[in-house]
Amino acid sequence: MAAVSDARPSSPAASPLPRFLLLYAALYSAYGAESAYLPSFLQSHGLGAESIGAVLSTGTVVRIASGPAAGRLADRLGARRGVLAAAALLSGLIGTLYLGAYGLLPLLLVCMAHSSTEASLAPLSDALAVAASMVRGGFRYGWVRGAGSAAFVAGTLLSGQLVDRFGLWCIIAASSALFLAMALAATRVAAPDAAGEADRGGTLAAARTLLAVPAYRTLLLVAALIVGSHAVNDAFAVITWRGAGYGGTAVSLLWSESVLAEVFVFFVLGPRIIDRVGPAGAAAVAAGAGMVRWGVMGFTLAWPALAAVQALHGLTFALFHLGAMRVIGTAVPERLGATAQAVYGNVALGLASAALTFASGYLYAGLGLHVFWAMAGLCGVALALAPGLRRA
CATH class of the missing domain: 1.20.1250.20 (MFS general substrate transporter like domains)
Structure with a gap:
């Protein structure tokens, strides 16, 4: 997985806030565009109620396992920004596979792959934002997280409009495009120098x-x-x-x-x-x-x-x-x-x-x-x- 170094200093004259606002807006609008209508999309691709529950619950299990693994990788590499950008890019690309998947096994595999990359997006964003907010002259973390909540609502409203006009496939296209936009935004956010310090210890030592x-x-x-x-x-x-x-x-x-x-x-x-x-x-x-x-x-x-x-x-x-x-x-x-x-x-x-x-x-x-x-x-x-x- 390619890594973008977190050691790049940001200009002291430039506020890191606008770029973090873009990052959180892309992330949470992507969540909002997808989450409300995903069960209906799965149903339209041939799944019954029991299978929908199985697919979504499996995705939850995958997130619980893969999220900490991605966070640990980011700390070991000292490249949270790079791992975040790669995970967002993969989320956008893998998400499009939903469009061609029909039936339980194909949709289950896509959901597992998508969940494995999506799980780390919010935690890694928070790790970067919290660190940046604590730097002198930074910003309030609540500002970017509040923007994320507002973006979630906007994404949900957008998905409703798109579904009514074009059909359920639009939620996949919209969320995937927003994850790709997030990948670009992730490469531009500021990170304090200390965030580039790698932790070379093992997983058990970190725990x-x-x-x-x-x-x-x-x-x-x-x-x-x-x-x-x-x-x-x-x-x-x-x-x-x-x-x-x-x-x-x-x-x-x-x-x-x-x-x-x-x-x-x-x-x-x-x-x-x-x-x-x-x-x-x-x-x-x-x-x-x-x-x-x-x-x-x-x-x-x-x-x-x-x-x-x-x-x-x-x-x-x-x-x-x-x-x-x-x-x-x-x-x-x-x-x-x-x-x-x-x-x-x-x-x-x-x-x-x-x-x-x-x-x-x-x-x-x-x-x-x-x-x-x-x-x-x-x-x-x-x-x-x-x-x-x-x-x-």
């Missing part, structure tokens, strides 16, 4: 070093609890709302409110909270907000209550993520930044979300609306663990 950092250990557990608690919401909130009689407009408004709250926290509120209370305080606020959010959603389906707690998504996800980036940026050795990001994003979050999404089906069948109280309980455990992040 031991990371797990020896108390704040990072705590972060992985708290992240699995808080972000994992969103699994029931992602899988069954819309089903529950529609079952209660809410129409498409009402559902869209509730979902859009959560995304807008996320963008607001990334851009405006979150950095101020982090500066005031630190990562431990931010995690405690996120966990407390999760207890309120899921507790209310497990108690009532009244519109005013749902509208009120959907705004808490800005705290339960965006604020916690900002705190996590601060922990990784300050507590983890810089030479292991990409590995730490990949383990956080693909293992702690990916594995927890996959496990809780699987369990949520059984819990929802048995508990109905009250399943959200179980998620509130997870946030309660996270609240008790949050003080451990003060060691960052």
Whole structure:
């Protein structure tokens, strides 16, 4: 895999922010263009419901395994920017193979290959952005991540328009083109000199070093609890709302409110909270907000209550993520930044979300609306663990 050196210094007169904004806009608009309609695309290429679930779940497993491997490679080579650009390029090229794949085995193979390259894109982008944001005269990480959330919405809206006009194949073409644009953007982002320092140690040595950092250990557990608690919401909130009689407009408004709250926290509120209370305080606020959010959603389906707690998504996800980036940026050795990001994003979050999404089906069948109280309980455990992040 070709590597672009991270040691190239950036001009002190040029702000790194615009190029990172382009990187995140391309990445998250690609995600948005593809994710909502991919199951429908798979169905149009000959898969039934069971096969669609098998293909998508296999992709999740591949991401959990391949993401940390790519992060480790980036740290060993000292070339996060190069590995990111190569992964984005491969994601764009491999994604086009969906167009000619029909039936279970071809689509499964394409999904596995695509997932293996796509898994590292967000963690490596975060590794570069967090490092660049901590350089004197840099920028707020929340600005680029908030731009990413806004781009995700734009990509989703774009894909809807394209599908209505041209058909489902357009989501593949659009997302692939955006991944290719991301590859170009990745070669242009700034990286501080320290990010070019390679870590020549073995994988086990890197794992031991990371797990020896108390704040990072705590972060992985708290992240699995808080972000994992969103699994029931992602899988069954819309089903529950529609079952209660809410129409498409009402559902869209509730979902859009959560995304807008996320963008607001990334851009405006979150950095101020982090500066005031630190990562431990931010995690405690996120966990407390999760207890309120899921507790209310497990108690009532009244519109005013749902509208009120959907705004808490800005705290339960965006604020916690900002705190996590601060922990990784300050507590983890810089030479292991990409590995730490990949383990956080693909293992702690990916594995927890996959496990809780699987369990949520059984819990929802048995508990109905009250399943959200179980998620509130997870946030309660996270609240008790949050003080451990003060060691960052």
